[in-house]
Amino acid sequence: MRDVDRDEESKHRSPILFLAPAFLIFVFFYAGALIMLFVQSLQTYTPGRIVQVSQSFSFANYIIYWGRNLVYYGFLWDSLRIGGIATVISVLIAYPLAHKISRTERALVKKTLLTVLVATFFINSIVKVYSWVIMQGDAGLINEILTALGYSKVRFLGTDEAVIIGLIYFLFPIATMALIGPIKNVDSTLEQAAGNLGATNTQVFFDVTLPLSMPGTIAATLLCYALAVSAFIIPMFLGSGIVLMMSNIIFSRYSESFNYPGGAALAMVFLATILFIAFGINRLLTKRLKGFGYG
Amino acid sequence: MDRFHLYRMIDLLGRPIVLVVLLLTLFFLILPIVITIIISFDPRSYLAYLPPPALSVRWYESFLRNPNFMQGLRTSVVVGGVSTLISTVLGIFASYGLVRYDFRGKESLNNFFLSPLVVPSVVTGFALLGFLSTVGIRGSLERLMIAHVIITLPYTIRTVSATLTGFDRSLEEAALNLGATPVRTFLDVTLPMIKFGVVAGAVFAFAMSLDDVSVSIFLADAFSSTLPVNLFAYMKSTFDPTVAAASVLLMGFTVGIIIVIEKVMGLDKFVGIGV
Amino acid sequence: MSDDKRYVDLELVGLSKKFGSTLAVDDVSLTMPEGEFLTLIGPSGCGKTTTLRMIAGFVTPTSGEVRVKGEDISGRPPYLRNTGMVFQNYALFPHMTVYENIAYGLKIRSYSEQTIRQNVREALDTVKLPGLEERYPKQLSGGQQQRVALARALVIQPAILLFDEPLSNLDLKLRQQMRSEIKAIQRRVGITTMYVTHDQGEALVMSDRLAVMNKGRVVQVGSPTEVYEKPKTRFVAEFIGEANYIEGTVLRSDSSGVETKIDGQVVFAPPDTALRENEKVGVCVRPERIQVYRGRESPATGERNALRGTVEEVVYVGSIVRYQVRLDRSKMVVDRMVASVDNLCAVGETVVVQWSDANTILLPADTG
Numbered sequence: 001m002r003d004v005d006r007d008e009e010s011k012h013r014s015p016i017l018f019l020a021p022a023f024l025i026f027v028f029f030y031a032g033a034l035i036m037l038f039v040q041s042l043q044t045y046t047p048g049r050i051v052q053v054s055q056s057f058s059f060a061n062y063i064i065y066w067g068r069n070l071v072y073y074g075f076l077w078d079s080l081r082i083g084g085i086a087t088v089i090s091v092l093i094a095y096p097l098a099h100k101i102s103r104t105e106r107a108l109v110k111k112t113l114l115t116v117l118v119a120t121f122f123i124n125s126i127v128k129v130y131s132w133v134i135m136q137g138d139a140g141l142i143n144e145i146l147t148a149l150g151y152s153k154v155r156f157l158g159t160d161e162a163v164i165i166g167l168i169y170f171l172f173p174i175a176t177m178a179l180i181g182p183i184k185n186v187d188s189t190l191e192q193a194a195g196n197l198g199a200t201n202t203q204v205f206f207d208v209t210l211p212l213s214m215p216g217t218i219a220a221t222l223l224c225y226a227l228a229v230s231a232f233i234i235p236m237f238l239g240s241g242i243v244l245m246m247s248n249i250i251f252s253r254y255s256e257s258f259n260y261p262g263g264a265a266l267a268m269v270f271l272a273t274i275l276f277i278a279f280g281i282n283r284l285l286t287k288r289l290k291g292f293g294y295g
Numbered sequence: 296m297d298r299f300h301l302y303r304m305i306d307l308l309g310r311p312i313v314l315v316v317l318l319l320t321l322f323f324l325i326l327p328i329v330i331t332i333i334i335s336f337d338p339r340s341y342l343a344y345l346p347p348p349a350l351s352v353r354w355y356e357s358f359l360r361n362p363n364f365m366q367g368l369r370t371s372v373v374v375g376g377v378s379t380l381i382s383t384v385l386g387i388f389a390s391y392g393l394v395r396y397d398f399r400g401k402e403s404l405n406n407f408f409l410s411p412l413v414v415p416s417v418v419t420g421f422a423l424l425g426f427l428s429t430v431g432i433r434g435s436l437e438r439l440m441i442a443h444v445i446i447t448l449p450y451t452i453r454t455v456s457a458t459l460t461g462f463d464r465s466l467e468e469a470a471l472n473l474g475a476t477p478v479r480t481f482l483d484v485t486l487p488m489i490k491f492g493v494v495a496g497a498v499f500a501f502a503m504s505l506d507d508v509s510v511s512i513f514l515a516d517a518f519s520s521t522l523p524v525n526l527f528a529y530m531k532s533t534f535d536p537t538v539a540a541a542s543v544l545l546m547g548f549t550v551g552i553i554i555v556i557e558k559v560m561g562l563d564k565f566v567g568i569g570v
Numbered sequence: 571m572s573d574d575k576r577y578v579d580l581e582l583v584g585l586s587k588k589f590g591s592t593l594a595v596d597d598v599s600l601t602m603p604e605g606e607f608l609t610l611i612g613p614s615g616c617g618k619t620t621t622l623r624m625i626a627g628f629v630t631p632t633s634g635e636v637r638v639k640g641e642d643i644s645g646r647p648p649y650l651r652n653t654g655m656v657f658q659n660y661a662l663f664p665h666m667t668v669y670e671n672i673a674y675g676l677k678i679r680s681y682s683e684q685t686i687r688q689n690v691r692e693a694l695d696t697v698k699l700p701g702l703e704e705r706y707p708k709q710l711s712g713g714q715q716q717r718v719a720l721a722r723a724l725v726i727q728p729a730i731l732l733f734d735e736p737l738s739n740l741d742l743k744l745r746q747q748m749r750s751e752i753k754a755i756q757r758r759v760g761i762t763t764m765y766v767t768h769d770q771g772e773a774l775v776m777s778d779r780l781a782v783m784n785k786g787r788v789v790q791v792g793s794p795t796e797v798y799e800k801p802k803t804r805f806v807a808e809f810i811g812e813a814n815y816i817e818g819t820v821l822r823s824d825s826s827g828v829e830t831k832i833d834g835q836v837v838f839a840p841p842d843t844a845l846r847e848n849e850k851v852g853v854c855v856r857p858e859r860i861q862v863y864r865g866r867e868s869p870a871t872g873e874r875n876a877l878r879g880t881v882e883e884v885v886y887v888g889s890i891v892r893y894q895v896r897l898d899r900s901k902m903v904v905d906r907m908v909a910s911v912d913n914l915c916a917v918g919e920t921v922v923v924q925w926s927d928a929n930t931i932l933l934p935a936d937t938g
Contacts (some may be wrong), residue, residue, distance in 0.1 A: 018392030019404070022385040022448060026408065030419075030445050033426035037418070040425055051425045093320055096313055101566075113321075114562040115553060120324050122502050122549045126526050127542035131327035133534070134334055137342055141330055144344045169327065172320075180566055200302040202309055223412065230415030232509040233527060247417040247509060260425060267418045278413050279406075468628055469661035471648040473675035473726060480649075483674075487665045 034271075041264035050260045061265035072249070072266065076273060079245040082160055082235075083228035086167035090175045090228075091221050093168075098179035099209070103188075121173035129237050132166045133157065136238065158240035166238040167231055171224045178223060182216020183209065218285050226278050246270045328546065335539035342534065354540035363529075364541065367522035374436070374521060375504040378443035383497045385444070386451025387489075393452070394459040409449045419446065420510035427514070435519040442514055443504045450503060451496035457567075458492030491560045498552060498565075505548075578640070579604045579762040580625070580730050585634035587620050594620045596786035597634070602764070607756055609765045609773040612783035613809070618766045621783075622732055625764065627651045638729050654723030655732040659739065660715045662707040668694075668718050669703035675726035693721040696755060713744050720752065724759065731756070733765040737772065749775055770810050774798065782806050804852055804933050813854045814902045817935060820849045827927060833898045838874045839930035850935040857905040859929040862893060864915060868922040876924045877902070881915050895923055 036051075041061055043052035065072050101113050135141045136156035143153045156162045186209050194204045210217075232247040239248070250270065254263040330345070335354055337347035358364055393405055411419060420442065427438050466488070470480040508523045515524050522541075530538055556565045580602040587595040595617040602608050610618040623629040625636050627648035635644045643651050654675075662671050672693055676686045694700050697717035707715055716736060723731060733752075737745045753776045756763050767773055773780050774794045781791045782805075790802045801807035804815055818832030823845045830837050832853050845851065855875075863869055868876035882901065883894035891914055893904045902923055908914070915921060 015392035015396035015398065018388045018396075022389035022408065022452075023404070025385065025444065026448070029423070029426070029441055030411070031407075033419070033422035034414075036426045036429065037422035051429050093316065096316055097320060100313075100317060110563065114566060116321060116324060118553055118556065118562055118566065119549055120328075122552055123328070124523065124542070124545045124549070125506050126508070126523050126530075126538070127331065127545055128327070130530065130538050130542055131331040134330055134342060134539075135327050139342045139344060141326075141345065169324075172324070177566055184567070200299075200306045202305045203302055226413040226415075230417065230509075232417055237530065247415055250417050250421060251509075251512070254421070263421060264425070267415075267421055270415060271418050274413065274415060463659070463661070465657045465659060465661040466663060468626075468648070469655070469657060469663070469722075470674070471628075472626055472651075472653065472655045473722070474649045474652075474678040475674075476649055477647075479678065484663060 037264050038268055040261050041268050043261040045259045045261045047258075050258065052261055061262050062269070065262065065265050066269055072269075075244055075246055075249050076270065078160075078243070079229045079247075079270075080273075080277075082163055082243070082245065083167070083225055083231070086164045086171060086228045087175075087221060087225045089164070090168045090171035090224055091179075091217070094172055094175035094179055095183075095217070098176045098183055099205075101176070102180050102183040117173055117176055121177060125170060125233060128169055129166060129233050132162075132169060133237050136162050136165070157238060158242035160243055162238040163231075163235045163243050163245075166234040167228050170231070170234060171228055174227065175220055175224050178220035179213070179217060182213040182220070185216065186212040215286065219282070222278050222282055226274055229274055229277075331539050331542050332546075334536050335543045337536055337539075340535050342536075352540075354536040355544075357535075357537045358540045358544070361537070363525050364522065367520055367525035370436070370439070370515075370519050371505055371522040374439045374443055375501050378440050378447055378504055379497050379500040381440075381444050382447040382451045382500045383493060386448055386455050386496055387493060389448075390452050390455035390459055390492075394456050405452075408452050411446050412449045416446065416507065416509035420513035423510070424513040435514055435516040438514040439511060439519065439521065442510050443507070446507060446510055447500035447504055450499035451493075454496035454499065455489060455492040458489045462488055491564060494559055495556075495565050498556060502549075502552060505545075578602070579606070579638065580764065581635075581637040581640075582621070582625070583635040583637065585621060585624055585636065586632050587617075587624060587629060588632045593786055595624070595631075598783075598786075598788050599634075600781060600788065600791065602762055604762055605760045607753065607763045607765065607776060607778045609767060609777040609780050610783055611767055611770060611773045611780055611810070613768060615785075616783040617786040618768075618783050619734060622734055622764060622766045625730065626653050626655050626732055652726075652728050653730045653732055654726055654728035655734065656716075656719050656723050656736045658735045660707075660719040660736075662715055662718055662722075664707050666706075667703065668699075668705050668707070668710070671707070671718060672722045672725055675722065679726065689725050690721075693725040696724065696759075697721045698751070712740050713748065716740065716748060717751075720755070724755075724761070729762070731761045731763040733763065733767075735767050737767070737769070745769075745772070752776065774810070780810070782809060784809075799931075801854070801931065801933065804854070807854050807931065807933060812857050812903065812905075813931075814857060814860075815933070816853050816900045816902075818851060818853050820845050820847055820851055823847060823849075828932060830932070833877070833900050835877055835898075837877075837930055838927045839932050840927055842932060845932065852933040852935055854931040854933050855902070855925055855929055856931075857892070857903045860902065860904045860923050860925045862895075862904055862906060862915060863922045863924060864919060865922070866920055868924055871924065873924040873926045875927065875930060876922050878920065878922050881917055881919045881921055884914060884917055886911075886914070893921075895921060897923075 039057075040052060042057035042059065043054060044056070044058070044060060046052060097113065097117070101110060101117070104110050104113075137143070138153060138155070140156075142156065147153060190212070191204050191208050194208045195201075199207060229245070230247055231245060232251065235243055235245040236248050239245070246266070250263055250266050253259065253266065333345060333347065334342070336350045336352070338349055338351035338353060339347065389408060393401065423438065423442050427433070427441065432438055432441070462485070466484050467480050470484045471477070475483060506523065507521070508527050511521045511524050512527065515521060526538055526541055553562070556562060578601055580600075582598055582600045585595055585598045586593065598617070598621055600608070610621060612618050620629055624631050627643075627646060631644060635642050637643065638651070638653070663674070666674070669690055672690045673686050676689060681689070690703065691700075694702065697720055699714060699717050699721070702710070702714070702718075707718070710718065719736070737748055740748060749772055765776065777794060779791060779793055780797050782789045782797065784805050790797055790806045792800070797806065797810050801810065801813075804813075807813040807815065816832045818830045818837070821829040821831050821836065823829075823842065825841055827841050828839045828845055830839065830851055830853055837853055839853075861871075861873065866878060877897050879895040879897040879902070881893055882896045885892040886908070889908060890905050891908050893906070893915060895902050895904060904923055
């Protein structure tokens with residue numbers, strides 16, 4: 001079948017009917033909400049109202065939170081840093097698992113791995129957070145083992161490491177699922193050809209499989225990073241109020257003061273940062289990769 | 296040692312190392328779950344070293360008898376169910392428009408629909424709080440449903456698009472050729488073929504709806520609140536094993552999901568469509 | 571004039587299709603009488619599939635008309651055209667049984683359960699697959715799926731039957747078997763059929779007429795014999811069958827024949843009043859129409875065309891041996907049946923290649 005025929009035909013018909021319902025709902029409720037958030041960030045907070053309706057707009061909130069001192073930049077940086085470490089580690093350990101699942105021929109192994117993977121993906125994040133609080137608590141399993149072996153207790157909760165571990169636990173199934181597709185798409189005959197030419201399995205992996213799965217791997221990494229940086233309940237419980245990420249900051253500032261415009265100013269810069277990183281890096285890298293013949 | 300033998304050695308060493316890494320990974324994944332299950336049966340009301348001195352179901356009772364949690368469960372099921380339904384239907388239509396047609400701005404539109412995945416959920420929830428108040432939607436149940444449609448739509452669009460893209464168009468042409476109108480073709484041929492994408496999308500949507508805290512927390516109130524939000528609030532003050540019991544029950548629900556997926560389409564097909 | 575239309579089943583009038591700036595189909599006009607089996611053949615990208623899809627209604631023509639039994643159907647959507655199509659990949663609905671697949675078109679036409687059951691059974695008998703109603707497509711072999719696809723298209727009794735390279739996914743032996751079966755069924759049912767393929771073997775065996783296409787245009791239409799024996803251009807000569815092609819100049823053209831000078835020698839062809847002296851022509855001879863004689867002398871047979879050369883290559887293909895013979899400035903390919911494997915010419919041998927006047931084809935000097 002000549003797909004070029006179909007593609008050319010479809011250029012003339014209109015998809016509006018199909019796209020309208022979802023589009024309208026999204027534009028109104030979602031884009032509308034975000035636009036209103038921006039507008040609100042330009043308002044001044046008067047106690048007694050959440051949403052402000054005055055006619056005067058200014059960037060005062062931005063100056064307060066993002067101009068006067070660097071405190072919030074610190075929290076933003078913490079989020080980016082902690083999120084980054086967690087993402088990199090998660091993708092690194094997710095890749096072997098995704099590779100095994102895509103390439104293994106033994107049905108039983110595949111089924112077991114898939115079951116564990118899907119199970120850990122769908123387990124509620126409350127459960128995941130709770131279980132790590134238990135593990136990392138002063139009376140938790142890790143400390144129990146340490147004291148049993150003769151070491152002194154280690155305080156985990158409230159450290160960067162605790163949050164990172166929790167994030168890894170959360171990101172890992174997502175990263176694995178996102179990587180299976182790109183790895184599967186690497187044509188196994190290419191790997192066979194490389195082997196035929198004398199490459200060992202390791203070489204095949206680094207020379208063929210990894211490079212060809214790069215676009216998908218990058219997409220998966222960016223998705224994980226966006227999720228990691230925006231994490232809320234994981235840093236809230238595993239960070240114990242000491243490690244604070246941007247989502248926690250926005251939430252706690254608002255719950256303390258009900259200052260909606262102020263929160264909005266925090267939120268908008270946070271949002272802009274994440275969007276910039278996600279879409280910006282994506283475009284940068286896809287442009288470079290297209291030069292190598294991936295596009 | 297020459298290069299060839301070096302690579303051979305890496306190959307031979309590599310396999311057991313990768314195996315060890317995989318096993319450690321699996322262990323790392325399963326351990327916290329196991330611990331939580333054990334704790335849920337631990338009668339002590341403070342967190343202490345394992346193993347528990349006895350086994351008890353008091354925390355399950357505590358959870359199931361708690362009216363707050365039960366209300367949360369009801370709300371979560373209702374909100375999840377309704378938003379999944381809406382999201383799935385919208386997702387089918389939107390996917391069809393995105394996959395079958397070519398137009399300027401298609402990629403941007405696609406990114407727009409998928410953006411709730413990337414936009415921090417706290418920001419989404421916070422924004423909706425202000426907006427929904429302004430447009431007069433004050434009921435928390437309505438607010439939650441709208442919010443959950445927004446956060447679940449990316450999943451349904453993603454899965455249905457994946458199945459539509461891989462779909463053999465000549466099947467639809469054959470139906471048209473045999474006399475079926477476009478509507479009939481869609482119902483008789485297209486829809487059954489994308490069934491897997493639709494089911495996968497619905498499963499993701501419902502699970503993500505049940506999972507959400509950071510959006511729902513801004514939109515719930517004292518009367519209508521979702522279960523995860525209620526658990527979240529509980530955990531802020533008390534850390535007793537009631538949450539462990541709730542966790543085990545939620546895990547049971549996860550097991551249910553997996554059984555359903557396996558029965559309907561098999562796990563590997565699901566993962567193929569999933570992300 | 572309108573009386574003739576009664577017997578014309580399918581008419582393509584000036585069909586053209588432009589995709590962006592590419593002209594995929596260029597002013598194609600064909601007339602098919604009832605019951606004819608016409609094959610559209612050509613290389614990939616020649617427009618044959620696009621033409622077929624315009625008849626089926628999946629592609630809208632940029633200009634021109636499609637008429638079935640005198641009615642202009644060009645504006646109609648595919649489901650109102652009553653053309654039955656057999657797709658290249660069969661397009662059997664995987665979620666329906668064989669029965670449901672074949673019954674589908676009948677269900678849409680609201681036939682009764684009983685009628686449907688009967689028709690499906692008959693259709694399966696016609697394609698020689700009785701009893702497979704309850705199977706699913708994935709349980710069938712390629713050849714079986716092929717027949718189910720045919721049954722599904724036939725059962726709705728369409729005005730026109732369309733085939734889009736249906737045999738390209740089958741192996742050689744199966745292809746040959748299916749060719750004859752499809753043709754036999756078509757003849758028995760008597761349905762007007764348009765068949766698209768790039769395989770000239772299929773085209774020659776199955777068709778009442780062939781339409782050879784290249785770059786969107788129909789280059790020649792005729793029966794297999796006409797197209798094979800009297801190709802009108804070098805392209806047709808080389809696409810259908812094989813051809814030696816050597817350019818030369820006409821020395822003399824009168825009622826006794828045409829003499830042409832090629833590569834330092836004179837060759838003879840049947841009379842053609844359109845050719846003048848000094849005109850440039852392409853001399854074309856089919857490899858299997860040439861004889862090979864060892865040595866330097868040509869035996870006195872009735873074949874006037876004789877050229878001396880050296881065997882450059884000998885390729886043995888079992889039933890046939892192919893010689894590549896180098897002449898003065900050109901070469902010729904000769905195919906001979908192998909009567910005995912001991913009697914083949916050897917590389918380096920001097921030979922004389924000979925063929926009769928009637929087998930000389932004169933073509934316009936190369937415009938492709």
